[in-house]
Amino acid sequence: MRILAYLVAAVCVAVTSPASAQTPDLFRDADLKLGEKLVREHRCTECHIRKVGGDGSAIYRPAGRINTPGALRGMVDYCSTELNLGLFPEEVTAVAAVLQRDHYRFGKGPAAGGRP
Secondary structure: OHHHHHHHHHHHHHHHHHHHHOOOHHHOOOOHHHHHHHHHHOOHHHHHHHHHOOOOHHHHOOOOOOOOHHHHHHHHHHHHHHOOOOOOHHHHHHHHHHHHHHHHOOOOOOOOOOOO
């Protein structure tokens, strides 16, 4: 029975580790569902399309500009301020976490600056 418990624990760790290994500490407890909702509600993609054209995704690749999780969160906060969105800090983090997951994919750690 003890061996079975160890095997179950090992499988659980193997299944959950890859996702958490890619989540920077800054975004670990972020509410991704809330972030997705806010991106839709505030029509972020439409604004990005107006700014950079195409599908708007080129905004996520400015050379050297957004290179850490903190810089990403700071840019989301800047957008919130400039557009008078009035996002609360946890909402800014949620939106940044969605962008991290979908576009940036910074490595794990408090100051993760490199991409995997």
